[in-house]
Amino acid sequence: MINRDRLVETFMSLVKINSPVFKERKVAEYLLHLLAELGVEAMLDESGSQYGSDAGNIIGHFRGRRPDALRVLLSAHMDTLVSGVDIEPIIENGIIKPATKTILAADDKAGLAIILEVLRTIKEKDLEVGDVEIVISSGEEEGLLGAKHLDLSLLKADVAFVLDSDGPPGGVTTRAPSYDSIKAWIKGQAAHAGACPEKGINAIAAAARAISQMKLGRIDEETTANVGVIKGGCGQKRCS
Ligand SMILES: [Zn+2]
Structure with a gap:
């Protein structure tokens, strides 16, 4: 059902757009344009200014044909590692690779490409699905900053899938380690x-x-x- 060639094409076009963490504006604008074409009501929130990014989170709503059905949220992040700039993707023996010594930035452009292809397939096949919510966060690589500043009251989904992990296709990550850090200052008396x-x-x-x-x-x-x-x-x- 998924159009594999189109999925690959979307991925290739996304990785060519520089979006190192905190400089995601260009890819955010491209994504907003694509989402609008797909009939998704999407907006960029203002959260980026709180953590130093030139783009906040994209929050989108796609009206499904079955408003009574399960509401699903799909999420990925638009920023890449700082080293993920000027990427030239090539396909060699069926594997997508960077042509030069850059990273590929499949983390998380692959997630973005999947979300766009899912929406395109729903629209193209006129599938009977419930409403779909989209969250595309920024600042992820510096500590999930977009997600931490997300206004959750804007979301109504029953279930959410975050498309940002490795491993074989079909795998689902249900838990992951996280960390908290404490900074303490102890002031003495000279x-x-x-x-x-x-x-x-x-x-x-x-x-x-x-x-x-x-x-x-x-x-x-x-x-x-x-x-x-x-x-x-x-x-x-x-x-x-
Ligand atoms: Zn990631």
């Missing part, structure tokens, strides 16, 4: 090391006491923790 050391509060010593109380390494079956970077101190003659 005092002359010779004249009045008793007035000083040593921030490094306080940090050391705090870290010694933290549980590190394996916390439980699926959680680990570590101390990443520690910086501090301002010299030998004063303590703070």
Whole structure:
């Protein structure tokens, strides 16, 4: 049912458009144009300005022929790694590759191409499906920033598929590791090391006491923790 040649063509055209993280505007405009052609009511939200991207998230609604049927959300991200610029895709022995030493940026232009091909197929075959919602996020490669700033009240879907993983076709990822980080500042009190050391509060010593109380390494079956970077101190003659 899916038009394979058209899918490949869409993918090739998408990877040729530079969209390194935070500079996604060009591909966002191209996607908005394609979505409009497919009858998707789509808009670019304003979230990009909050995390330094020149494009926010695209949120689109496609009216299906069966408004009573399950509403499905399809999502992918439009940004690529910073190194994903000036990509020239070629097909060699049935495999799409970059012609030069760039990445291919299948992450996540492949997801975008799939969403467009699904919509084209629904329209072309006049399939009886429910409403389809589209979310194309930006800033993903710098910590899912578009998704984190997404206004969820704009969405009504019953189920969502995020098209952004590797592995053989047909596989579904239901869980993935994520991380939280804590940045802590400990401010001490400077005092002359010779004249009045008793007035000083040593921030490094306080940090050391705090870290010694933290549980590190394996916390439980699926959680680990570590101390990443520690910086501090301002010299030998004063303590703070
Ligand atoms: Zn990705």
